[in-house]
Amino acid sequence: MSSTAVRHQIADRGRFSLGEVLRRWEVLLLGVLLLVFTFNSLLLPNFLDPYNLADSTFNFSEKALLALPMALLIICREIDISVAGIMAVASVAMGFANQQGVPAPLLAMIGVGVGAACGTLNGLLVTRFAIPSIVVTIGTMSLYRGIAMVVLGDQAFTHYPEALALWGQGYFFDFIPREFVILLAFTALFALLLHATSYGRRLYAIGNNPVAARFSGVPVERYRLLLFVLMGTMAGLAAVLLTGRIGSTRPNIALGWELEAITMVILGGVSIAGGSGTIGGVLLAVFTLGMVTYGLGLANVPGIIMTIVIGALLLLTITAPKLLGGRRDRRD
Amino acid sequence: MKLEVFKQREVQLAILIVLLVMLIGARAPVFLSARSFDSLFTDSAILVMLVLAQMLVILTRGIDLSVASNLALCGMVVALIGRKFPALPISVLIPSAMGIGLLLGSINGALIGYLRLPPIVVTLGSMSVFRGMIFVLSGGAWISSREMTQQFIDFPLQRLFGLTHLVWLALAAIALAGWLARYTRFGRELYAIGNNPVAARYVGVPLSRRLLSVYAISGMTAGLCGYLWVARYAVAFTEIAYGFELTVIAACVIGGVSIAGGVGSVLGAVLGALFLGVINNALPIVQVSPFWQSAITGCVIVVAVVINARSEKRAGKQILPLTRVEKAT
Numbered sequence: 259m260s261s262t263a264v265r266h267q268i269a270d271r272g273r274f275s276l277g278e279v280l281r282r283w284e285v286l287l288l289g290v291l292l293l294v295f296t297f298n299s300l301l302l303p304n305f306l307d308p309y310n311l312a313d314s315t316f317n318f319s320e321k322a323l324l325a326l327p328m329a330l331l332i333i334c335r336e337i338d339i340s341v342a343g344i345m346a347v348a349s350v351a352m353g354f355a356n357q358q359g360v361p362a363p364l365l366a367m368i369g370v371g372v373g374a375a376c377g378t379l380n381g382l383l384v385t386r387f388a389i390p391s392i393v394v395t396i397g398t399m400s401l402y403r404g405i406a407m408v409v410l411g412d413q414a415f416t417h418y419p420e421a422l423a424l425w426g427q428g429y430f431f432d433f434i435p436r437e438f439v440i441l442l443a444f445t446a447l448f449a450l451l452l453h454a455t456s457y458g459r460r461l462y463a464i465g466n467n468p469v470a471a472r473f474s475g476v477p478v479e480r481y482r483l484l485l486f487v488l489m490g491t492m493a494g495l496a497a498v499l500l501t502g503r504i505g506s507t508r509p510n511i512a513l514g515w516e517l518e519a520i521t522m523v524i525l526g527g528v529s530i531a532g533g534s535g536t537i538g539g540v541l542l543a544v545f546t547l548g549m550v551t552y553g554l555g556l557a558n559v560p561g562i563i564m565t566i567v568i569g570a571l572l573l574l575t576i577t578a579p580k581l582l583g584g585r586r587d588r589r590d
Numbered sequence: 591m592k593l594e595v596f597k598q599r600e601v602q603l604a605i606l607i608v609l610l611v612m613l614i615g616a617r618a619p620v621f622l623s624a625r626s627f628d629s630l631f632t633d634s635a636i637l638v639m640l641v642l643a644q645m646l647v648i649l650t651r652g653i654d655l656s657v658a659s660n661l662a663l664c665g666m667v668v669a670l671i672g673r674k675f676p677a678l679p680i681s682v683l684i685p686s687a688m689g690i691g692l693l694l695g696s697i698n699g700a701l702i703g704y705l706r707l708p709p710i711v712v713t714l715g716s717m718s719v720f721r722g723m724i725f726v727l728s729g730g731a732w733i734s735s736r737e738m739t740q741q742f743i744d745f746p747l748q749r750l751f752g753l754t755h756l757v758w759l760a761l762a763a764i765a766l767a768g769w770l771a772r773y774t775r776f777g778r779e780l781y782a783i784g785n786n787p788v789a790a791r792y793v794g795v796p797l798s799r800r801l802l803s804v805y806a807i808s809g810m811t812a813g814l815c816g817y818l819w820v821a822r823y824a825v826a827f828t829e830i831a832y833g834f835e836l837t838v839i840a841a842c843v844i845g846g847v848s849i850a851g852g853v854g855s856v857l858g859a860v861l862g863a864l865f866l867g868v869i870n871n872a873l874p875i876v877q878v879s880p881f882w883q884s885a886i887t888g889c890v891i892v893v894a895v896v897i898n899a900r901s902e903k904r905a906g907k908q909i910l911p912l913t914r915v916e917k918a919t
Contacts, residue, residue, distance in 0.1 A: 339836070383896065387896050389895050390849045390850060392849060393843050393895050394892070394895065396836050397843075397888050397890075397892040397895060398888060399836065400836070400840065400884050400885070400887045400891060401889055401891075402888070403884050404881075404882070404887065408879075408881050408882055410881075411879065509881075514833075517717070521714065521718075530708045530710055530711050560725065560730070562721070562722050562725040562730070563722055563725065563726065564722075565722040566718065566722030566726070568718055569716065569719035570715070572711065572718070573715035573719070576707050576711055576712070576715075577701060577705060580705045
């Protein structure tokens with residue numbers, strides 16, 4: 259082969275290197291998860307009990323269902339603060355319909371449908387009026403939660419049909435919680451959507467540079483709108499499961515969950531500036547937080563202390579990479 | 591020129607507030623009494639102070655979600671100090687509340703200013719940590735009015751020249767913020783940072799220090815308000831002011847402070863806070879159930895931002911309309 263015949267080619271990805279893989283956020287997170295798991299199973303006698311472990315997934319399944327679409331939104335540089343409010347409205351709608359004697363399958367559809375409608379309103383406000391989504395959803399959070407309060411006052415909806423409880427607190431094969439299976443199915447679906455389709459690629463494009471994405475022919479506004487609708491739909495689904503699980507609707511249902519879902523997403527390595535992150539990372543973050551919460555619960559640590567741990571974990575995970583060197587961009 | 595005045599957001603908002611007050615007054619004349627206004631201003635004072643501090647943060651393209659937790663933590667700490675040392679005068683307790691708030695805010699500021707971490711994430715984390723710390727310090731117990739000295743409880747509602755201390759503090763905060771934003775280099779630099787951080791850096795604005803300062807100021811204000819809140823309602827427990835950070839941000843948004851940074855005025859922010867104050871105080875007077883409060887606030891925010899939206903159109907608009915091209919067969 260003569261030297262003149264050498265042709266250069268630009269590879270579409272860098273050469274495989276183990277160091278690069280090990281430095282990935284997901285691998286780091288997996289390490290943390292394993293550490294938490296080992297630590298807990300050594301210190302807490304009942305931690306490894308399979309039934310306990312299976313039941314511990316109830317604590318995070320619904321929140322994780324919020325985290326999945328939230329990850330897509332944050333990748334697109336958007337955010338939805340109103341998700342917990344949407345859950346409240348969806349649950350109230352279900353409770354109201356239940357009082358009128360609507361059967362269980364229809365109740366579930368009402369929950370999901372109301373969620374989708376709320377998401378559509380968010381999306382329309384964000385896209386039609388070009389308002390930052392954090393502002394819109396702070397407003398609609400108050401609005402949705404307020405609607406739940408107006409309808410319920412200090413009352414509560416109860417007496418939900420058995421079929422709803424079956425999905426909220428039931429098991430497959432008397433062992434695996436149904437909620438957890440639903441979560442895994444949706445995780446697979448979202449991972450496929452984000453990482454294996456052109457839609458997913460476009461979401462990254464929008465997150466990296468919305469203007470450039472628009473000029474490259476990506477219908478940015480339509481994607482944004484659809485993501486908000488998707489977020490609302492998933493919040494509706496989470497509301498159906500949560501209502502089925504706890505069997506009642508109060509105005510403060512799922513209070514503060516928006517921040518927990520966002521914490522899961524950010525801990526999962528999705529950049530708040532948009533354009534990067536994976537569903538795998540989010541799932542690992544969900545498991546890590548779940549195992550920490552479960553472990554602390556077994557050790558009889560009160561719930562509020564867990565918020566310190568979760569908050570500290572969040573601060574630590576974003577601070578550590580900056581402090582441990584790495585490339586500090588001095589541009590600004 | 592004459593009509594230009596009405597295009598200003600602050601003027602529109604002021605007119606809206608006056609109309610709202612008149613409307614409520616028409617239904618319930620008691621709302622227009624001096625006593626009613628007195629309680630309106632007293633009730634809004636804490637919100638006004640927090641909104642002003644939050645405005646400085648938002649001007650720099652930041653956000654401080656930890657204010658409510660910071661407030662609650664500082665309130666609990668002064669209540670605990672006051673219980674342990676009942677002899678301490680409030681002239682010591684108030685500065686210590688502000689000092690603790692300042693310290694907590696500086697932690698946020700250091701992470702955001704010097705490590706350049708995203709403000710929303712940092713303050714989301716510290717929000718949880720601060721809230722949890724209240725539980726750790728108090729052991730989950732309530733501190734009730736019986737465990738506070740009379741002087742501690744009385745201060746916020748004591749009167750000076752006919753106005754409560756709360757109102758005076760809010761007025762002082764307005765004056766200070768107005769001076770800071772308009773007449774100091776510090777304030778102008780905050781606007782510069784919000785408009786274009788990179789350009790601000792190039793013209794020599796000490797970005798890290800300024801960011802540290804705004805979060806420290808926000809923390810200090812939260813500390814002061816923490817004492818005021820606890821003393822005013824004569825109780826301290828883990829959940830006080832839960833979710834109040836979003837009310838504060840909402841008031842900023844209504845007042846025309848742009849979440850994208852660099853835009854906002856002290857007058858607007860104060861009016862935004864007063865607007866929410868009027869709604870909250872009017873509901874019981876016009877005999878609307880307090881359960882409506884959240885829904886109405888939400889509507890107001892959405893309407894306010896939609897009206898304001900025309901000034902903040904996103905870039906990258908499609909200029910030419912799409913046309914369907916007929917394929918030649």
